[in-house]
Amino acid sequence: METSDQLPADVTHHDSSKMTPETTNTPPKKANFEEAVAATGYGKFHYLLYLAIIPASWASGFDTTAVSMILPSAECDLNLNLYQKGVLNAIVYAGMVSSALLWGFVADSFGRKPIVFYGYLLDSILNIMSGFSSNFLVLAFFKFITGFVVSGPYASVLTYCAEFHCTKERPRVTMLIGFFLTMGSIASPAIGLAIIPQNWSFAIMNYEVHAWQIYLMICGLPVLFGSLCIGFFPESPKFLMSQGRNQEALEVFQTIYAINTGKSSHSYPIKELADEVTTTSDSNNRVSVQNKDLKASIHDGLLQMKPLFLGSYFLRLLLVLTIQFGGMLSTNTLRLWQPQLFAIMAESNQNNQTNRTDVAFCQIIDQSILSHIQDNVSNIALNVTESPTCIRKIVENSVYTNTMIISSASLFFTFLAGTLVSVKRNKYLLLICYFVATCSTISLIWSKNAILTLFFMSLFVGCLSATVQLCSSVTVTLFPTTMRTMAVSLTMMTGRIGSLIGNILFPVFLQYGCIVALLSISSLVAVAFILTLFIPKPRGVVN
Numbered sequence: 001m002e003t004s005d006q007l008p009a010d011v012t013h014h015d016s017s018k019m020t021p022e023t024t025n026t027p028p029k030k031a032n033f034e035e036a037v038a039a040t041g042y043g044k045f046h047y048l049l050y051l052a053i054i055p056a057s058w059a060s061g062f063d064t065t066a067v068s069m070i071l072p073s074a075e076c077d078l079n080l081n082l083y084q085k086g087v088l089n090a091i092v093y094a095g096m097v098s099s100a101l102l103w104g105f106v107a108d109s110f111g112r113k114p115i116v117f118y119g120y121l122l123d124s125i126l127n128i129m130s131g132f133s134s135n136f137l138v139l140a141f142f143k144f145i146t147g148f149v150v151s152g153p154y155a156s157v158l159t160y161c162a163e164f165h166c167t168k169e170r171p172r173v174t175m176l177i178g179f180f181l182t183m184g185s186i187a188s189p190a191i192g193l194a195i196i197p198q199n200w201s202f203a204i205m206n207y208e209v210h211a212w213q214i215y216l217m218i219c220g221l222p223v224l225f226g227s228l229c230i231g232f233f234p235e236s237p238k239f240l241m242s243q244g245r246n247q248e249a250l251e252v253f254q255t256i257y258a259i260n261t262g263k264s265s266h267s268y269p270i271k272e273l274a275d276e277v278t279t280t281s282d283s284n285n286r287v288s289v290q291n292k293d294l295k296a297s298i299h300d301g302l303l304q305m306k307p308l309f310l311g312s313y314f315l316r317l318l319l320v321l322t323i324q325f326g327g328m329l330s331t332n333t334l335r336l337w338q339p340q341l342f343a344i345m346a347e348s349n350q351n352n353q354t355n356r357t358d359v360a361f362c363q364i365i366d367q368s369i370l371s372h373i374q375d376n377v378s379n380i381a382l383n384v385t386e387s388p389t390c391i392r393k394i395v396e397n398s399v400y401t402n403t404m405i406i407s408s409a410s411l412f413f414t415f416l417a418g419t420l421v422s423v424k425r426n427k428y429l430l431l432i433c434y435f436v437a438t439c440s441t442i443s444l445i446w447s448k449n450a451i452l453t454l455f456f457m458s459l460f461v462g463c464l465s466a467t468v469q470l471c472s473s474v475t476v477t478l479f480p481t482t483m484r485t486m487a488v489s490l491t492m493m494t495g496r497i498g499s500l501i502g503n504i505l506f507p508v509f510l511q512y513g514c515i516v517a518l519l520s521i522s523s524l525v526a527v528a529f530i531l532t533l534f535i536p537k538p539r540g541v542v543n
Contacts, residue, residue, distance in 0.1 A: 030274040033238055036253050038166040039270050043260035046164065049233060053161060054180050056120040056226025060154045061184020062127065062219045063092050063146045067139075068336040069192040069403070070212040072343035072395045077210055078136050082369070082507040089336040090503035091140050093496045095147020096154075100493050103152035112160035112236040119153030120227035127220030131213040154181075163238035164256065175418065178469075182414065185407040189339075191218060193400035246273040308483055308490070316478045316536070317487060321494045323430075323531050324471045326524040328495030330437070331464030333502035334521060338406060338457055339399050344368045345450060346396040361447040362514035369510055398450070406458045413462035417470055426474045427535050433463040433470070434529035441522035445515055464525070468495065474535060 031039070067088045074080065080088075107115045126146045133139035158177045165173050192215055200211040240249035250273055254265035308317050348364050417429055440460040447453040472488050479487045502521075509517035 030272045031270040032274045033241055033276055034167060036249075036270050036273055037164070037237065038168075039268065040253050040256040041260040042165070042169055045256045045259040046169075048259075049161060049164060050176065050180075052226055052229035052233065053157060053177070054183070054226065055222035056116075056153070056230055057157055057177065057180040058184030058187055058226075059120055059123045059127075059150050059223045060181055061186075062188050062223065063123065063143070063150050064332075065185050065188040065336065065403075065407075066127070066192075066216060066219050067092070067143060068339050069189060069196065069400070070215060071340050072393060072399065073196050073210075073212045075393070077212070078133075078139065080136060082510065083504075084136050085340065086337075086504050086507040088136070088140060088143060090500045091143045092147035093332075093500040093503070095144040095149075096151040097493060097496050097500065099148045099151045100155075100489070100496075103155055106152065107156045107159070111239050112156050112163065113230070113233065115156040116153045116160050117227055117230050119149055119156070120223055120230065123150045123153070124220040124224035124227060127223065128217045131209070131215075131217035131220075132207070133213070133216075134207070160236055163236040175415075178414070179411070182407070182411045185410065186404055187222070188219065189400045189403035189407065191215060193397055193404070196400070197395055197397055199394075241273060241276045244275070246275070249273055308479070308487060313479065313483065317490070319531060319534060320471060320475045320478065320487070320491050323528045323535075324468070324491040324495040325498040326528040327434070327464055327467045327471060327498075329498030329502035330441075330521045330525050330528075331461055331468070332499035333506050334441075334457070335406070335410075335461045335465075336503055337506055338461075339403055341365060342399045342402050342450075342453075343393070343395050345453070346398060347393060359448065360445065361453050362445045362518065365510070365514040369514075402454050402457075405454060406461050409458035409462035410465035413466040414469060417466035421470075421473065426470050426477070427532060430467055430470050430474065430532045430535075431529060433467045434525055434532060437463040437467075438522050438525045438529060441518050441525065445518050467528075478536065 071080065071085050071088065075085075078084075103115065123146055126142055126149065130139060130142035130146070133142060158174065161177055162170050162173050195215040195218060196211050198211050200214060202209055234252045234255065235248070237249040237252040240246070240252065250270070253270065254268045257263070257268040258265040307313060345361070345364055348368065413433075417433070420429060437460050440456045440463070444453065444456040444460070447456055472491060475487050475491050476484050506517055506521075509520055
C-alpha cells in the first residue's frame with residue numbers, strides 16, 4: 001500500500017517537472033525575410049506585377065529612342081540642324097548622369113514603391129507634355145527632365161520586383177526585367193510606324209500639332225497606364241523590414257500568400273518576423289531605427305569608393321571604365337542615329353539619285369550632308385536673311401521597320417550572350433563581340449544596298465548591346481563583394497557619359513565625312529577589343 005500510495009506522487013512530480021515555464025511559454029520562431037517570402041509561393045500576384053511593370057518599364061526605351069524616331073519628320077517644324085539633332089539624342093543621357101547618385105539615396109530613404117510609382121508617373125506626364133514642344137529648346141528641356149526622372153525608377157524597378165521573390169526565382173526575375181526594359185526599344189519604332197508617317201495634324205488654340213507630336217504624347221500612355229497599375233501594389237516587404245515595420249511587412253506577405261494560393265490571409269504559416277534592421281540605442285536604452293541623412297549616405301558612399309582607387313583595384317577599375325565607355329558610346333551613337341541615316345538613304349532612293357548598285361552607304365550620306373552645306377553657303381553668299389523654306393519630308397515605313405529589326409537583334413544578342421556565359425568566359429565573349437562589331441562598322445562604309453546595310457547595322461548594335469551586360473558581369477568578377485555594386489554603378493555611369501559625348505560629336509564628324517565618323521566609332525571598338533585582352537582572370541581577386 002505504501003508503494004502504491006507513493007507511485008501517484010512520483011508520477012505527479014515527474015509530469016510537473018516536464019511542464020516548466022520554459023516549455024509552455026516558448027515563443028514561436030521568428031522568420032527572416034527569405035523564409036517569409038518563400039512561404040508566400042509563386043503565382044497570380046507575381047503575374048499581375050509583371051503585367052503592371054511591362055508597360056511602365058518601357059519608359060527608359062521610349063525616353064532614349066523616341067527622339068531619334070521623330071528627327072527626320074520634325075526637322076522642319078523645329079528648324080533643326082545636324083548638330084541640334086545630336087544634342088536631342090544626347091540630352092536624355094545628360095539627365096540620367098546628373099541624377100545617378102541621387103536616386104540611390106532616395107530609394108533607400110523613402111522606399112522602392114514611391115520611386116517606381118511616382119517616377120514612372122512623372123515620366124509619362126513629361127512625355128505627354130513634350131508632345132507640345134514647338135522648338136528645339138523646349139523639346140531639349142523636356143527630354144533632359146525625363147532623363148533625370150527616369151533614372152530613378154530604372155534603377156529601382158529591378159530591386160522592387162526582385163524583393164517580392166524568393167532566392168530561387170530571383171535570377172529569372174532579373175532576366176525578365178531586362179527583357180521588359182528592352183521591349184521599350186522595340187515598342188517605340190512600332191508605335192512610330194503606326195503614327196509618324198501619317199499626314200495627321202490638328203489645331204489647339206491656333207497651335208498646330210503634327211503626327212510626330214502625337215507620337216510623343218502616345219509614348220507616354222503605356223507608361224502612364226503601367227504606373228497607375230503599380231499604384232495598387234504594396235511597398236517592398238524587404239524595405240519595410242529594413243525600417244523595422246515588421247507588422248506592415250507581415251501584412252504584405254499575407255496578401256501575397258492569399259492572392260497566390262486563393263486561401264485566407266490568416267492561414268499564412270508565418271506569424272512573426274525577425275528584426276532585420278540597423279538600430280541605435282541612446283543613454284536610456286531606447287532603441288530606434290537608424291536612418292542616414294544625405295550627408296551620412298554620401299560619406300558612406302565615398303568610403304565605399306575609396307578602395308576602388310587604391311592599388312591594383314584602381315587599374316582594374318580604369319580598365320573596365322574605358323572598355324564600357326567605348327562600347328556604350330559606339331552602340332548608343334549608331335543606334336540612335338540609324339533612323340536618320342536610313343531616312344537619308346530612303347530619300348535618296350525616292351529622288352532616283354542612287355539607282356546604281358555601285359553607290360556605297362557613305363557616298364549616299366556624304367551627298368546628302370554636302371547638299372545641305374552647299375545650300376547654307378549659298379544663302380550666306382546671297383545675303384539671304386530669311387530662313388529658306390523647309391520641305392517637310394514623308395519618312396518611309398522602312399525606317400521604322402529597320403529600327404524594329406535592329407532593336408530585336410539587340411535583344412537577341414543580349415540573351416544569346418547571357419545563355420553562353422555558362423559555356424564561355426565573359427572575356428572571350430567580349431572579344432568575339434568587339435571583333436564582330438569592328439568588322440561590321442568597316443563593312444558598313446562600303447555597303448551598297450539597303451539589306452546589307454541593315455544586316456551590318458543589326459550585327460553592330462546587337463553585338464555591342466550584349467557587351468554592356470557582359471562588361472558589367474566581368475566587373476563583378478574583378479572586385480570583392482564589398483566593392484562590386486559601386487564598381488558596376490561607375491561603369492554604367494561612365495558608359496552613359498560616353499553615350500552623351502558620342503551623340504554630340506557624331507554629327508560633327510559626319511560633316512568631315514561619313515567614313516571619318518564610322519572609322520572613329522570602329523577605332524573605339526577596336527581599342528575596347530585590345531583592352532579586353534588585358535582583363536585578368538577572375539582568380540586574380542584573392543587578396
